[in-house]
Amino acid sequence: MQAEVITIGDEILIGQIVDTNSAWLGKLLNNEGIDIHQIRSIRDTSDDIGHALKSLHPETELVVFTGGLGPTRDDKTKQTLADYFGVSLTHHPEVERHIEQLFSRFNREVNKFNRSQAWLPANCIPLFNEKGTAPGMMFRENGLLIFSLPGVPYEMKHLMEDRVIPLIREKMTIHQEMVHRTLLTQGVPESILADKLQEFEDQLPPDIKLAYLPSPGRVRLRLSGKAPKGNEIKSRVEGQFAVLHRALAEIVYGEGDEEMEEIVGSLLREKGKTIGVAESCTGGYISHLITRVPGCSDYFRGSLVTYAYDLKENLLNVPNDILLSEGAVSQPVVIQMAKRAAEVLNVDYAISTSGIAGPGGATDEKPVGLVWIGIRTPESVKAYQFQFNGDRERIIRKASLMALDILRRALVGKSEFVRTY
């Protein structure tokens, strides 16, 4: 089954927002075995929406529009869809009642902009929105199933999961099987991986493909299998995935959609251990990653972000003479930061960072991207030096992921595999 996702609104076309909705929709529909062959962003004019509907691939059976359904007057999708279908907007009293109920729950008054959202194209079936005032809409035209959803991500996600997917499951039979398995690697560049995986790629059957998905500090390796039902594609992909996993055992940190911070969190919880952080160049980003994970208070106790020179002395007892002789970006400094953080924060494990995130602050001996990472475990204290490339954002991200991976290796007893590029 072929689908297209269409995002409506100038904000994506002029680059004011990033289209995160389509990625989320791609993943969701893909997991349902639906093949998205195109995603597009268009302007919210009847001309552009009409053109998009007319230039669909002939095999398209499902279209999901998002965006352009807010309460304000710059959102024209609803009227444009009505014009396209040649119908008028009609009032849906049950939608208006639903909006009133939502507002009384939030203790807010319904204004006329909110009420106008109960006017919908005559040929649509409204999809009730529990998270906001713009209802979703379903249309069936010429064998096509068309959904139109608001662009606010958490409203759109709710409508997809709770309204659209059940409707799609009801109406479709799917003949193709699709399987994806993703392996997560950290710290080794794409081309070195490709070299290592050449033989593996050569032996892959034509219906299983390997894709490299690099992002700062890591490469995700995705195996995708696609075949008509009855070809055991699932078990064959599993078999190949196991081979891939063994080939890269030293640098794999997880699978699928797991984030490094979730993996580290699960390990800490399993082992009943606690973590704290002493951050300099990463500026709080490691702490943020750890605390993004719900329930992290089970193992995360706190952090000290000692950005200023003298706070490293005063809060973490880094001796002034070491700071003067070795500089803040040095092995003894991150060692002392990790040791002292473990005491001050009263934790089993402490990680520390000090580096030059740039663009300023470099010297002849210490270039931008130089980062020292320290780790204190119940058994020992170690430090590793890295030279990351990229801009400030990438260096902060790479150093933070590397610090969490060093912690992960310590937790699983594989510290010997830390690579220092």
Added chain:
Amino acid sequence: MQAEVITIGDEILIGQIVDTNSAWLGKLLNNEGIDIHQIRSIRDTSDDIGHALKSLHPETELVVFTGGLGPTRDDKTKQTLADYFGVSLTHHPEVERHIEQLFSRFNREVNKFNRSQAWLPANCIPLFNEKGTAPGMMFRENGLLIFSLPGVPYEMKHLMEDRVIPLIREKMTIHQEMVHRTLLTQGVPESILADKLQEFEDQLPPDIKLAYLPSPGRVRLRLSGKAPKGNEIKSRVEGQFAVLHRALAEIVYGEGDEEMEEIVGSLLREKGKTIGVAESCTGGYISHLITRVPGCSDYFRGSLVTYAYDLKENLLNVPNDILLSEGAVSQPVVIQMAKRAAEVLNVDYAISTSGIAGPGGATDEKPVGLVWIGIRTPESVKAYQFQFNGDRERIIRKASLMALDILRRALVGKSEFVRTY
């Protein structure tokens, strides 16, 4: 001039990565006065690339492809473009030399995957890439100007800025003028803004449009003017922008693409003041935002992330009896956190947060989303209570933006305008 941006690769279609490149390209081309009427993501097959080229809008003059040019074998764009144009791949020795130079700079060896990147379609003009091994390509076919660039964001950006834009400027004359001006507001929902701006919208001329761009905690208001040259669109948009700014003076925190943390950073630098943070529910995210800004060491000294109950006592002297009687999420706790953080971190301003980011941790009196924010200035200490909605990520983001905005208002002497929803 009409342009289309086309991203190649399954990773966007199956939702494994978010298409940030297209947003960036949209902004860049828009600033050049080029109108992007469509962005799409397609699969990397000759069929799909061919279909995309055939179904361009008849007015399209410029196409930018990104993606699918890496050193690994899953990237098929280059061969597919050659097939489409009916040419073969030819070896470009100057591209190979360039790759060798790049690698010797990074002290890495060139392997055969890297060398294969010097083979390009015979009809292309290569664009040298200083940031990676995949060259960009330019094609001229049937009055169309087509660029193909690697998908790695910082390589793509370099090629656009340093190679593509100068070539476009050389080859095009632009007849339309486009102007965008964006006002940044924080803490007031979209529909309340729409109510307030009704009269303003009614008086806008047809060639100037207002768009609402909401994201967690803030709404960006974009005025866009578009008219043939000679219509003074720039000065007319400026005039409307000034009216909008006055109407919303109380809630505006900035303009254009500025981020809250950049605005706060500039104010602190101007005034020669320092800032520190005591974070609980925001978990390091405020510190991360502040330290994303290059040069922040001029004003940011450090943070204490006191996630665990007892660290609030031990590091920030929050009295145990207050924690027991009022709970960690309370006015006296954030007041004490801000006061003590200012002393420990030795800063002029300190902000503090304590709240329930969820999904766990709520009680009958303290629901998910309840956040107390404290601020200590050289003159006083204050605390504000907020009830944010959304998931964990949104609550952390909204609370952090609000804390920075409270700091901003204190710095510009407008503390009376803090709204507590």
